[in-house]
Amino acid sequence: MNALAPSILSADFAALGEAVKLVEHAGAPYIHVDVMDGHFVPNITIGAPVAAALRKHINGIMDVHLMIENPDAYLEDFKAAGADILTVHYESTKHIHRTLQAIRKLGMKSGLALNPGTPVEVLECLIDEVDMVLIMSVNPGFGGQSFIPYALEKVKQVKALGERTGRDLLIQVDGGVGLQNVQEVVNAGANVIVAGSAVFGAQDVSATVQEFMKLMNE
Numbered sequence: 001m002n003a004l005a006p007s008i009l010s011a012d013f014a015a016l017g018e019a020v021k022l023v024e025h026a027g028a029p030y031i032h033v034d035v036m037d038g039h040f041v042p043n044i045t046i047g048a049p050v051a052a053a054l055r056k057h058i059n060g061i062m063d064v065h066l067m068i069e070n071p072d073a074y075l076e077d078f079k080a081a082g083a084d085i086l087t088v089h090y091e092s093t094k095h096i097h098r099t100l101q102a103i104r105k106l107g108m109k110s111g112l113a114l115n116p117g118t119p120v121e122v123l124e125c126l127i128d129e130v131d132m133v134l135i136m137s138v139n140p141g142f143g144g145q146s147f148i149p150y151a152l153e154k155v156k157q158v159k160a161l162g163e164r165t166g167r168d169l170l171i172q173v174d175g176g177v178g179l180q181n182v183q184e185v186v187n188a189g190a191n192v193i194v195a196g197s198a199v200f201g202a203q204d205v206s207a208t209v210q211e212f213m214k215l216m217n218e
């Protein structure tokens with residue numbers, strides 16, 4: 001079953017608990033939490049204390065996307081906050097292999113995100129340490145940007161790598177996905193779809209989640 005991960009980046013930050021409840025009730029199995037530090041990306045969002053507060057409202061999977069420099073310093077904080085999957089950027093740290101190992105050692109699933117300018121080849125020597133690959137289909141930092149079509153090619157490459165290495169990978173796509181292109185993204189091989197503005201910017205959030213899940217699993 002392909003899964004939707006609504007990104008709370010586009011929700012009302014003063015009512016995140018309600019936002020989570022709404023999308024979970026509509027059938028979204030993941031909640032995607034975007035953490036930005038104003039250094040790795042030109043925007044600042046939320047940190048571990050807000051993630052910990054949100055955890056109490058999340059029944060499903062809390063999927064934390066770290067867009068921060070020096071992620072190693074915060075892995076334990078996000079474990080304590082209740083993250084199920086912790087995703088770090090390949091570009092954000094010198095010793096990414098060690099970081100991925102540390103995430104698993106703390107008992108979380110490890111996610112590895114690749115910026116649009118980073119080739120899939122970098123996964124070759126990291127794949128055994130990775131539970132989820134996140135292909136960024138926009139440059140990280142903001143919601144509501146346009147989908148970069150080359151991401152589809154990268155998703156196909158990740159899928160092929162998973163098959164070749166016998167790994168049952170979670171393949172996540174993040175950025176610019178809406179009802180109009182979600183099937184294309186799933187057909188390329190993605191099985192976890194992040195959507196922020198397309199979900200929380202919709203008139204009927206609940207119906208939009210249901211429509212996503214339907215299109216993704218047809």
Ligand SMILES: O=C(CO)[C@@H](O)[C@H](O)COP(=O)(O)O
Pocket residue numbers: 007009010032034065067138139140141142143144145174175176177194195196197198
């Ligand atoms: O990580 C990010 C942005 O850097 C995302 O998770 C966004 O929140 C996706 O927003 P939309 O493109 O779906 O509006």
Ligand SMILES: [Fe+2]
Pocket residue numbers: 007032033034065174194
């Ligand atoms: Fe994200």
